[in-house]
Amino acid sequence: MTKNIDSSSPLPANIEEQSGQIPENVARRRLLSGIVASGSALVMSGLFRQAEAADPLPIPKWTKSLGEPVAARPYGLPSPFEKAVIRRESPAEFSPPGYVPPLSTSSWALTPLQDLHGSITPNGLFFERHHGGLPTIDPAQHRLVIHGLVKRELLFSMDDLTRFPAVSKFYFLECSGNSDTSLEGNHGQTAQDVHGLVSCAQWTGVMLSTLLREAGIDIDKARYILAEGADGAAMLRTIPISRAMDDCMIVYAQNGERLRPEQGYPIRLLVPGCEGNINVKWLRRLEVSDIPAFSREETSKYTDLTGPDGIAHKSSLFMEAKSLITFPSGGHELPEAGHYEIRGIAWSGRGKITGVDVSVDGGKNWQPANLAEPVLAKCLTSFTLPWRWDKSSATLISRARDETGYVQPYLEQLFKARGKFFVYHNNAMQPWRIDGNGKVTNGNRG
Amino acid sequence: MTKNIDSSSPLPANIEEQSGQIPENVARRRLLSGIVASGSALVMSGLFRQAEAADPLPIPKWTKSLGEPVAARPYGLPSPFEKAVIRRESPAEFSPPGYVPPLSTSSWALTPLQDLHGSITPNGLFFERHHGGLPTIDPAQHRLVIHGLVKRELLFSMDDLTRFPAVSKFYFLECSGNSDTSLEGNHGQTAQDVHGLVSCAQWTGVMLSTLLREAGIDIDKARYILAEGADGAAMLRTIPISRAMDDCMIVYAQNGERLRPEQGYPIRLLVPGCEGNINVKWLRRLEVSDIPAFSREETSKYTDLTGPDGIAHKSSLFMEAKSLITFPSGGHELPEAGHYEIRGIAWSGRGKITGVDVSVDGGKNWQPANLAEPVLAKCLTSFTLPWRWDKSSATLISRARDETGYVQPYLEQLFKARGKFFVYHNNAMQPWRIDGNGKVTNGNRG
Numbered sequence: 108m109t110k111n112i113d114s115s116s117p118l119p120a121n122i123e124e125q126s127g128q129i130p131e132n133v134a135r136r137r138l139l140s141g142i143v144a145s146g147s148a149l150v151m152s153g154l155f156r157q158a159e160a161a162d163p164l165p166i167p168k169w170t171k172s173l174g175e176p177v178a179a180r181p182y183g184l185p186s187p188f189e190k191a192v193i194r195r196e197s198p199a200e201f202s203p204p205g206y207v208p209p210l211s212t213s214s215w216a217l218t219p220l221q222d223l224h225g226s227i228t229p230n231g232l233f234f235e236r237h238h239g240g241l242p243t244i245d246p247a248q249h250r251l252v253i254h255g256l257v258k259r260e261l262l263f264s265m266d267d268l269t270r271f272p273a274v275s276k277f278y279f280l281e282c283s284g285n286s287d288t289s290l291e292g293n294h295g296q297t298a299q300d301v302h303g304l305v306s307c308a309q310w311t312g313v314m315l316s317t318l319l320r321e322a323g324i325d326i327d328k329a330r331y332i333l334a335e336g337a338d339g340a341a342m343l344r345t346i347p348i349s350r351a352m353d354d355c356m357i358v359y360a361q362n363g364e365r366l367r368p369e370q371g372y373p374i375r376l377l378v379p380g381c382e383g384n385i386n387v388k389w390l391r392r393l394e395v396s397d398i399p400a401f402s403r404e405e406t407s408k409y410t411d412l413t414g415p416d417g418i419a420h421k422s423s424l425f426m427e428a429k430s431l432i433t434f435p436s437g438g439h440e441l442p443e444a445g446h447y448e449i450r451g452i453a454w455s456g457r458g459k460i461t462g463v464d465v466s467v468d469g470g471k472n473w474q475p476a477n478l479a480e481p482v483l484a485k486c487l488t489s490f491t492l493p494w495r496w497d498k499s500s501a502t503l504i505s506r507a508r509d510e511t512g513y514v515q516p517y518l519e520q521l522f523k524a525r526g527k528f529f530v531y532h533n534n535a536m537q538p539w540r541i542d543g544n545g546k547v548t549n550g551n552r553g
Numbered sequence: 554m555t556k557n558i559d560s561s562s563p564l565p566a567n568i569e570e571q572s573g574q575i576p577e578n579v580a581r582r583r584l585l586s587g588i589v590a591s592g593s594a595l596v597m598s599g600l601f602r603q604a605e606a607a608d609p610l611p612i613p614k615w616t617k618s619l620g621e622p623v624a625a626r627p628y629g630l631p632s633p634f635e636k637a638v639i640r641r642e643s644p645a646e647f648s649p650p651g652y653v654p655p656l657s658t659s660s661w662a663l664t665p666l667q668d669l670h671g672s673i674t675p676n677g678l679f680f681e682r683h684h685g686g687l688p689t690i691d692p693a694q695h696r697l698v699i700h701g702l703v704k705r706e707l708l709f710s711m712d713d714l715t716r717f718p719a720v721s722k723f724y725f726l727e728c729s730g731n732s733d734t735s736l737e738g739n740h741g742q743t744a745q746d747v748h749g750l751v752s753c754a755q756w757t758g759v760m761l762s763t764l765l766r767e768a769g770i771d772i773d774k775a776r777y778i779l780a781e782g783a784d785g786a787a788m789l790r791t792i793p794i795s796r797a798m799d800d801c802m803i804v805y806a807q808n809g810e811r812l813r814p815e816q817g818y819p820i821r822l823l824v825p826g827c828e829g830n831i832n833v834k835w836l837r838r839l840e841v842s843d844i845p846a847f848s849r850e851e852t853s854k855y856t857d858l859t860g861p862d863g864i865a866h867k868s869s870l871f872m873e874a875k876s877l878i879t880f881p882s883g884g885h886e887l888p889e890a891g892h893y894e895i896r897g898i899a900w901s902g903r904g905k906i907t908g909v910d911v912s913v914d915g916g917k918n919w920q921p922a923n924l925a926e927p928v929l930a931k932c933l934t935s936f937t938l939p940w941r942w943d944k945s946s947a948t949l950i951s952r953a954r955d956e957t958g959y960v961q962p963y964l965e966q967l968f969k970a971r972g973k974f975f976v977y978h979n980n981a982m983q984p985w986r987i988d989g990n991g992k993v994t995n996g997n998r999g
């Protein structure tokens with residue numbers, strides 16, 4: 108894969124001449140050596156004969172000029188060469204660069220998982236899902252109220268919240284509609300298209316239990332927390348009190364900086380391991396109650412329709428163990444036979460990932476993948492497995508296990524268990540098919 | 554700090570009326586309840602009497618309209634209300650919003666530590682330090698060469714590098730000029746001004762040892778790796794071979810996405826725990842050598858001038874244990890007496906932080922702070938300590954310890970040990986002075 112440098116190849120005897128800019132050799136060389144410590148400057152020092160003989164690289168144009176001034180961008184952005192690495196509202200095949208999707212206030216934008224590395228999602232690429240558009244909220248005006256079955260109703264400014272003890276935790280977030288089975292052929296070709304409604308960040312905020320203790324819950328009656336957002340959809344969801352007093356947080360920061368607007372600026376609820384929708388953004392109101400809200404987004408939507416009748420039998424909040432190979436994945440092309448590293452991410456709403464198995468023959472044989480440290484509960488875990496491709500067709504699948512003993516299922520198993528109306532909470536294994544030319548496609552498709 | 558809601562206070566009896574938009578009550582209420590699940594809609598359901606009585610919040614304007622369409626920004630940015638949280642080339646007192654510093658290709662931009670949370674620095678706020686400006690490098694044209702005392706000289710494209718086994722690690726980076734003692738009064742007032750040349754990210758790339766093994770080092774002769782950048786400064790630094798074969802990486806990604814231009818796009822060298830400058834950006838050339846480069850940036854610059862004569866006695870690469878209170882810190886103002894949480898970050902180039910002590914009386918008494926999990930080697934570690942401020946003046950100091958047993962020193966101890974010419978590698982404790990009005994200033998200043 109790497110090129111051996113043939114030491115008999117014609118190497119640049121005079122790097123300045125090759126640059127086409129400096130005609131006189133010695134005088135200018137001496138000058139140059141004071142300015143830049145390039146290969147040629149090293150030679151000038153008389154110490155590094157091997158450098159002259161071996162440097163096979165013409166000096167690139169960006170070394171021959173000064174770059175942009177420092178701090179030209181007080182808030183930095185990716186390289187212009189990475190402009191295709193973006194969130195997309197539609198599958199990549201329908202949204203090539205330049206394509207403008209129809210604008211909608213109730214839609215999503217998917218994370219480019221196939222272009223990411225490690226376990227952190229940069230804030231600019233974190234997936235989006237809004238139901239009433241993206242509000243622009245002034246944090247100086249925003250308030251959080253805790254009321255209902257409490258001893259003391261409380262009203263918090265954003266400055267109030269940052270004075271409570273702060274906690275920072277790495278957690279994934281996944282929309283329960285991720286990998287939606289109702290969309291034809293799993294709605295696309297790439298990892299982003301099919302599974303891009305999952306991301307991961309370090310979140311900082313206050314434990315919800317801290318605030319609830321401050322308010323004083325009526326322990327005889329309180330059974331639920333109703334959480335309402337300040338967006339145009341006034342998103343309203345119900346959290347069992349046991350969950351609320353466990354690891355839930357009111358977060359105001361994400362990967363070090365204040366929450367992004369798409370993630371609920373200035374504050375959101377975080378219910379670690381549970382479906383994205385219940386992590387209410389732009390949080391405005393927490394009501395301690397004895398009965399659930401039975402709101403639109405937990406009755407007509409975001410409810411699993413199970414069994415042959417497709418009736419909503421239960422509220423399923425936790426995201427079960429899941430994994431995804433991100434390289435090679437749909438849309439990639441392997442350029443040649445040889446060594447590759449299969450890479451992916453795994454996560455479980457129930458705790459830590461304990462293992463990921465990978466198959467390259469469509470599930471006949473499995474090998475354990477390497478998990479990247481640190482393995483954290485309810486956080487993306489990277490996995491890798493070395494693989495030698497011999498140009499024969501192959502089907503790659505990964506299978507996650509978590510600390511509860513749960514094993515990620517096949518899609519057919521889920522349909523069998525949940526019935527034909529099953530749409531949400533699809534955590535099935537994803538097969539990627541590789542043909543003899545190295546082209547990778549969605550194994551669930553076509 | 555939070556307001557009790559007085560239940561006898563005049564609460565809005567009719568939330569729609571208060572909004573000034575909806576005159577007729579009942580009919581419109583019914584309509585509204587179908588659209589938004591606000592407090593008043595809850596009342597309509599007849600289930601939540603307590604909601605009406607208790608909801609003290611007028612419905613904000615952003616709940617009464619739809620927000621921006623989803624995916625309006627394929628690459629997201631912070632809220633416009635966070636526009637003051639930026640990298641700054643000069644201390645904040647000289648660079649208020651709107652101030653344009655003189656443009657320079659050899660300068661730095663400091664991270665706003667006092668506005669950050671947790672241990673991750675978002676890529677857009679990661680500190681910058683360039684010596685020849687910021688080059689815009691086409692990754693398709695960029696190459697890395699390994700040459701010198703090797704069996705096989707190797708030339709890598711960026712695609713070649715991503716095919717090697719990938720490793721993801723959390724590491725801090727700190728410029729050895731951070732907290733520069735030569736600048737008057739520690740050059741500023743805020744944590745950003747004084748100490749903003751430290752940041753932390755999850756880095757993904759290839760182990761340098763993997764590439765060196767691929768090239769085959771001449772083990773009898775090889776003592777150093779010379780690393781050269783492709784920027785206009787052609788930054789050149791020397792790494793002892795033992796370090797190079799340890800935990801060094803060639804990284805192409807940072808916090809999940811490809812390296813930012815300021816951080817060396819498309820690739821940089823990472824020498825975990827060692828001064829920023831040796832983590833050569835825009836990496837172009839690695840030469841295996843029997844002697845050091847003695848380049849400009851490791852002789853006339855980036856060398857500690859120790860002892861009474863100020864002569865460079867040694868090359869000091871590792872960043873020793875250090876800590877910094879980021880709240881409350883210079884520029885903050887405590888609004889009232891009462892509970893606060895002292896927060897900060899600690900790090901060591903030698904390994905894990907084992908403890909941070911905090912004093913609120915200028916170093917007379919010390920208390921152990923809480924360290925946030927996971928504590929990772931050569932990574933920022935967050936610490937917190939609850940504190941009750943009684944409006945008397947106070948001096949806050951933090952002191953880090955690492956797993957080698959090293960304890961962060963006072964500035965006077967460093968001057969005594971290193972002499973008056975000491976400039977780089979200042980890891981002294983930072984005192985913040987709080988006056989009776991809650992105003993926080995740099996305790997080393999004025």
